[in-house]
Amino acid sequence: MPDDQPNLTIRPAIPDDVAQITRLDQETTGVAKPDYWRQQFDLAQRPENQQYFLVAEGEGQFLGFIIGKVRAWEFGSPPCGWIFALNVPPKLRLHGAGSALFEAVCARFRQAGVTKVRTMIARDAQLVMSFFRSQGLMAGPFIELEKDLDE
Amino acid sequence: MKLHIATRHALFAILELASHPERQMSATDIAEKFNISSNHLAKVMRTLGREGMIDASRGVGGGYRFAANPKRLNLLDVISIFEPLQAPDGGEAGDDTAEGRALRKVLSEIEDTIRATLSSITIDTMLKIVRRSDDGKGAERAVAALQSRRWS
Numbered sequence: 001m002p003d004d005q006p007n008l009t010i011r012p013a014i015p016d017d018v019a020q021i022t023r024l025d026q027e028t029t030g031v032a033k034p035d036y037w038r039q040q041f042d043l044a045q046r047p048e049n050q051q052y053f054l055v056a057e058g059e060g061q062f063l064g065f066i067i068g069k070v071r072a073w074e075f076g077s078p079p080c081g082w083i084f085a086l087n088v089p090p091k092l093r094l095h096g097a098g099s100a101l102f103e104a105v106c107a108r109f110r111q112a113g114v115t116k117v118r119t120m121i122a123r124d125a126q127l128v129m130s131f132f133r134s135q136g137l138m139a140g141p142f143i144e145l146e147k148d149l150d151e
Numbered sequence: 152m153k154l155h156i157a158t159r160h161a162l163f164a165i166l167e168l169a170s171h172p173e174r175q176m177s178a179t180d181i182a183e184k185f186n187i188s189s190n191h192l193a194k195v196m197r198t199l200g201r202e203g204m205i206d207a208s209r210g211v212g213g214g215y216r217f218a219a220n221p222k223r224l225n226l227l228d229v230i231s232i233f234e235p236l237q238a239p240d241g242g243e244a245g246d247d248t249a250e251g252r253a254l255r256k257v258l259s260e261i262e263d264t265i266r267a268t269l270s271s272i273t274i275d276t277m278l279k280i281v282r283r284s285d286d287g288k289g290a291e292r293a294v295a296a297l298q299s300r301r302w303s
Contacts, residue, residue, distance in 0.1 A: 123263060123264070126267075126270050126271055129267065130225070130270075130272075133272050133273070134222075134273065134276045136279065
């Protein structure tokens with residue numbers, strides 16, 4: 001585990017984290033989604049959902065969060081771990097919190113019995129894509145397709 | 152996707168030097184490892200030096216040393232020095248037709264994916280890929296894998 005950040009620990013999210021997570025996400029995306037993050041937190045409280053909502057902290061400071069979920073047979077894919085949210089406050093990046101969160105959620109996936117981890121990233125999100133590349137992710141066998149419904 | 156010879160040489164040199172950033176190497180040593188022309192490589196090294204990616208020192212014991220930040224420098228940075236990767240800006244016969252526009256739309260999708268992929272892989276990440284595939288010919292394999300990918 002990267003040790004750039006002193007006393008870095010990873011733990012399951014608690015109710016008090018949701019407000020910080022909502023703020024961090026709003027700072028990054030410009031959109032406040034408190035209901036969405038509360039819903040994700042609630043889903044992670046039920047083990048049968050196989051959803052993992054983890055928070056990084058160091059010396060009492062919030063250092064970021066990650067959410068992953070085991071999903072099965074979507075588009076014919078065997079069960080795998082999906083990471084669909086990851087964020088570290090911009091000023092605290094490059095000190096190992098993102099890597100530690102990624103490793104921790106992958107450990108949860110392994111415990112759940114899956115052997116593959118996936119995510120989906122906007123093509124122009126170079127920073128995020130570079131992060132996941134640095135963790136060893138490569139292009140997979142699926143291609144995302146979409147269209148405007150008013151075409 | 153096929154890379155120009157100069158681009159391949161540049162990537163080999165950057166990966167070799169970045170794998171041991173404290174070490175100086177001659178163009179001849181790098182050329183020998185990858186079985187490529189040292190004359191051609193020397194020209195490529197001068198270009199990389201001008202771009203600030205490597206440092207050169209002359210004289211006995213001289214050589215090249217990696218000078219960039221491996222967590223910042225990405226494959227697109229290196230490749231775009233030696234070959235254009237941007238979509239052509241039109242002007243070819245048939246471009247003004249509906250078929251020509253449709254063709255450009257599809258080709259642009261492929262090119263966007265190529266650029267996004269190359270810009271997301273830093274030299275540091277590439278060295279990890281090299282180590283994972285390393286059986287003594289890791290760098291060659293990593294570059295070959297990059298070239299043989301189906302960009303779809």
